[in-house]
Amino acid sequence: MEVSVTVNGTVRSADVEPRTLLAHFLRDDLGLTGTNIGCDTSSCGACTVLVDGRSAKSCTLLAVQADGSDVTTIEGLAGDDGLHPMQQAFHECHALQCGYCTPGMVMAAVSLVDEYEDLDAAGVREGLEGNLCRCTGYQNIVKAVLAASE
Amino acid sequence: MIPAAVDYLRVESAEAAVAALGEHGDEAKLLAGGQSLIPLMRLRLATPTVLVDVGRATGLSGISVGGDTVSIGALTTHSSLEHSAELAAACPLLAHVASVVGDPAVRHRGTLGGSLAHADPASDLPAAVLALGGTLVVSGPGGSREIAATDFFTGFLESDLAADEVLTEVRVPVSTGGWSYQKFNRRAQDWAIVGAMVAEGGAGVALVNMASTPIRASSVEAALAGGASAADAAAGAADSTEPPTDNQADGPYRQHLARVLTRRALEAAGA
Structure with missing residues (x-):
């Protein structure tokens, strides 16, 4: 088809x-x-x-x-002027280790920040519950998403 | 895994879906958001030979409040329910329950009608519609009919829907009395091991994953109506239930959870 x-x-x-x-x-x-x-x-x-x-x-x-x-x-996701703010935040907060989950994590985070206002750490954790990361323990991912949402 | 080979038909209306289902019989399966069906197809637990995609049919989504009834199109996504200010005002239980289904990506695609038609006893929304005393409107070859939620769920993943019928609309009463949903699970985004749903201050109490269908906890409702305290009423939540045993919980543990979660839900709902 x-x-x-x-x-x-x-x-x-x-x-x-x-x-x-x-x-x-x-x-x-x-x-x-x-x-x-x-x-x-x-x-x-x-x-x-x-x-x-x-x-x-x-x-x-x-x-x-x-x-x-x-x-x-x-x-x-990246524009002509460089990385998307979410990608940049993942880079700066070292929000990845092996990187396998990262593309999905970044795309989910972009959608999350767009959909929900006034996200806090608990809201980010809940909002990313459908994305599993087996390396980081999520700590820096949450930091990155909060940084990018500001 | 990749689903088994399948033919695909996209239909633009509920009537066209009914006609297509009638033509292809048991080999066909209706596809809406696909968030329950596609995972089953990937595991080849479902192997329809024809998919009838009703996902883009017109006139089947949206929320409207008229008088004492909330009417919701079957294709309305969980995400739309979650974010609807109108629903939050008219039926906050349903808006909340929609917000705890799966995860955001699932909620963007999954539909209320799909969740109900899938009739999974571990799902959140079927029990919510049951607790609220909702009505399901279905279209078939002979026209449309209404089915009370209490009559809709007939077995594990089975409902009163005929093979050539399409769920088009869900109606629930406006319900702003005390409510709560206590969902117990151990893993993020997972189904409830057990869930307890309270609507209208205890007039409607339903349990998730305590039987082969979502069930009303009628003994709890009756006890409350007779003046029992929340704690006393909840003590009977697991009476005459035969909950399933799986790798997450055995039957007696589920019964324990049902009593505890029902008590918490009743207390949160102010019953």
């Missing part, structure tokens, strides 16, 4: 099987391998992208469902 998705500002079309997950469409058809896949159970959030501006687990969405949508992946 032909799908057409605006990915990071560019319309990308491909002929996909209906069972193709958006995560596989991004990685295998478009070569955007920044979106990681970390689990088989919609639990880890490593594959989080923005669909029409809001976080979504791209492993729990068929590419055909995203037909006509506007998708932003980690590759599309």
